[in-house]
Amino acid sequence: MKGNRIKKSREDIIFDVVSYTIISLLILVCFYPMWYVFCASFTDPTIVAKCKGVLLWPQKINLDAYRRVFSNPEIWTGYKNTLIYTVAGTLLNVMLTAMLAYALSRKNVLLKKPLTFMISFTMFFNGGMIPTYLVVKSLGLLDHRFAVILPGLVQVFNFIIMRTQFESIPDALEEAAKIDGANQWSIFWRIYLPVSSTSLAVMTLFYAVNHWNGWMNAMLYLPNTPELHPLALVTRGIVVSSASAAMSEGAALTQEMADAIKYATIIVSTLPILCLYPFLQKYFTKGVMVGSVKG
Amino acid sequence: MQAKVADKTSAAGRRAKTHPKTPLPQRLGRDFKRNWILYLMALPALIYFIVYCYAPMAGLYIAVSDFKIAGGLFDGKFVGFKYLNEFFHSYYFGRLLRNTLVLSLETLAFGFPVPIIFALVLNEVRSTKFKKLAQTITYMPHFISIVVICGLVTNFFSMNGLINTIIQAFGGEPIAFLSEPKWFRTVYVGSEVWQSFGWDSVVFLAALAGIDLEQFEAAKLDGASRWQTIWHISLPSILPTVVTMLLMRLGHVMSIGFEKVFNLYSPATYETADIIATFVYREGILGANYSKAAAIGLFNSAINLILVVTMNKVSKKLTESSLW
Numbered sequence: 001m002k003g004n005r006i007k008k009s010r011e012d013i014i015f016d017v018v019s020y021t022i023i024s025l026l027i028l029v030c031f032y033p034m035w036y037v038f039c040a041s042f043t044d045p046t047i048v049a050k051c052k053g054v055l056l057w058p059q060k061i062n063l064d065a066y067r068r069v070f071s072n073p074e075i076w077t078g079y080k081n082t083l084i085y086t087v088a089g090t091l092l093n094v095m096l097t098a099m100l101a102y103a104l105s106r107k108n109v110l111l112k113k114p115l116t117f118m119i120s121f122t123m124f125f126n127g128g129m130i131p132t133y134l135v136v137k138s139l140g141l142l143d144h145r146f147a148v149i150l151p152g153l154v155q156v157f158n159f160i161i162m163r164t165q166f167e168s169i170p171d172a173l174e175e176a177a178k179i180d181g182a183n184q185w186s187i188f189w190r191i192y193l194p195v196s197s198t199s200l201a202v203m204t205l206f207y208a209v210n211h212w213n214g215w216m217n218a219m220l221y222l223p224n225t226p227e228l229h230p231l232a233l234v235t236r237g238i239v240v241s242s243a244s245a246a247m248s249e250g251a252a253l254t255q256e257m258a259d260a261i262k263y264a265t266i267i268v269s270t271l272p273i274l275c276l277y278p279f280l281q282k283y284f285t286k287g288v289m290v291g292s293v294k295g
Numbered sequence: 296m297q298a299k300v301a302d303k304t305s306a307a308g309r310r311a312k313t314h315p316k317t318p319l320p321q322r323l324g325r326d327f328k329r330n331w332i333l334y335l336m337a338l339p340a341l342i343y344f345i346v347y348c349y350a351p352m353a354g355l356y357i358a359v360s361d362f363k364i365a366g367g368l369f370d371g372k373f374v375g376f377k378y379l380n381e382f383f384h385s386y387y388f389g390r391l392l393r394n395t396l397v398l399s400l401e402t403l404a405f406g407f408p409v410p411i412i413f414a415l416v417l418n419e420v421r422s423t424k425f426k427k428l429a430q431t432i433t434y435m436p437h438f439i440s441i442v443v444i445c446g447l448v449t450n451f452f453s454m455n456g457l458i459n460t461i462i463q464a465f466g467g468e469p470i471a472f473l474s475e476p477k478w479f480r481t482v483y484v485g486s487e488v489w490q491s492f493g494w495d496s497v498v499f500l501a502a503l504a505g506i507d508l509e510q511f512e513a514a515k516l517d518g519a520s521r522w523q524t525i526w527h528i529s530l531p532s533i534l535p536t537v538v539t540m541l542l543m544r545l546g547h548v549m550s551i552g553f554e555k556v557f558n559l560y561s562p563a564t565y566e567t568a569d570i571i572a573t574f575v576y577r578e579g580i581l582g583a584n585y586s587k588a589a590a591i592g593l594f595n596s597a598i599n600l601i602l603v604v605t606m607n608k609v610s611k612k613l614t615e616s617s618l619w
Contacts (some may be wrong), residue, residue: 015521020415023429028411030433030493033447038455053450053457100340101519103333110326115337125600127551128570128592130579134368135350135358153343184332213440216554218582228541232440239446240558244411266443277438278431284438285430285497 033273034148041065041263045256048263065260070270077227078234078269081145085230086211089149094200097154101162102188107171123156129220145228147221152210158203165199166192168205202283211274235269238262331398358590364583371586379588387574395595399551401484403544409492414499415525431498433493445558448486449473473610476566483559483568498540502533537605539610546606549599571595 036055044060069075100119104112126132132151142149169192174258177187193200215232222228239262327334353368358378360371382388413433420426436444451457452472472478485528506529514524553572560568571591579588 011520015419019419022416023420027429027432029489033451038448041376049455052455052460056459096343098339099336103337106333109330110323115341122348124343124354124603125596127307127355128589128596129575130585130589130592131351131354131357132347133580134585135346137356138368150343151347153347154340172354184330185336188336209438215440215442232442235440236442236558240442240449262446266446270439270443275436277435281431281434
């Protein structure tokens, strides 16, 4: 399109002005809320209370809220737990999904079709919250770390991404390795996995973000062990159900300070994602593309 | 229904590939011997699906029996559709069904066109840098925890929040968005569109990127305006994608997310906010009325299944591409 850039007509200019304005507005609408919280978390709480939602820059820097957030042991254990769940969970997710996808992407496997159907069916029907809860309970997993790691161990969407990827690798690669005497595991481990590094990265990111943001499994399955709660659930307690009073060290907390603590907590729990996200965005987009080409 | 189709195709495939006369157990034995490593690799994941997906499906037996906490999942006395019937005749049934459907359909009505329009407009932007910036920032809310999103929503819609500041700037009266039932839907749908329009546009942008550039050039030579190219080239080209996505969304009308409603509603707004999923949570997990809650959940999942399968059939007919 660049080649034949003739003189812009008036209509073209109007079109450009309108489209750039619309998109700029949408950018602003998506950016401002996080920016506001970021600014508000550093600003003197009394100023934030007066600004009524309009704050374009941090004013009168005040780090009290952060001091309170960081002196709250719940935040630290939350961070630790989230790291454990994210690292261990993602590792298991990725391994299991890749192994399953590889096994069901091979051509000469007799049970491939029924097993694939069995897996896909779970996308359309499930037992629901209560029976799942009772199964977890009867397995004795309540109030155990595994209760948070195990649900969603293999996601069908990611399984499809990986299977599509493995199927796209030419058979010649497998044949050659077989002639060299490699067994199915080493073909998977030494050839198919390294070749699929991009899809693996995509899948890892999706799983990791889910673990990082996850709170519901912990709420359901860790009712009596707050010391195992992930950061997102701790954040929920502070931000959504306003439990910031717990941080006031006995004294009653002013509304302003409670709000400031909310802002700081949001930043502390979201910062890792916000910092990494711009660099990883292209991988996420890629994942959606692979997933939308159904296998 | 679906099972039959899968059986037929796999049976046909097997017949074509292997000797037709070898009995199944023998072929299976040979297959296990040849592919035992593959089956071993699939095993952990299969165990997961059995424990976390199929065991709960079997556990739905509690929806038609009198489950006692002391006993096992299958020890309850069979009572048929007693709990389902109770639910149908209860005061909550109409309210929960209405709220679930209304929230879901309103989100669809507003949330579906926005990403398409956004993608069409963004596709016309020539500056790559500006495009990248717009994509990065509008996708971002999708990756932020729902907990934080709801925290933001609560803050911005509060009496002292930005939305009320704007309303007052235009001379209006401040509104208690979060405690008045009639405003819950607006808050829910608005924030839902805000959070997902960017990310939902990815699929449409990709479809737009796939259009042959020659078509645009030809239109330009013929003197078509930008608006005309959008209307006559871009939009028709992505129409199959649009239809597929719409059917997919329609199939999931009943599977509206628990997490967001749960973090935004309060007893004051139950009238318009309480959906089947949140009710199941309160009845089952908090109230320990397991059989009743499971029955209500089963009702929801069953409708879900019917919708998804129907929409997939329609999609197959319309676009010759299935959703799975």
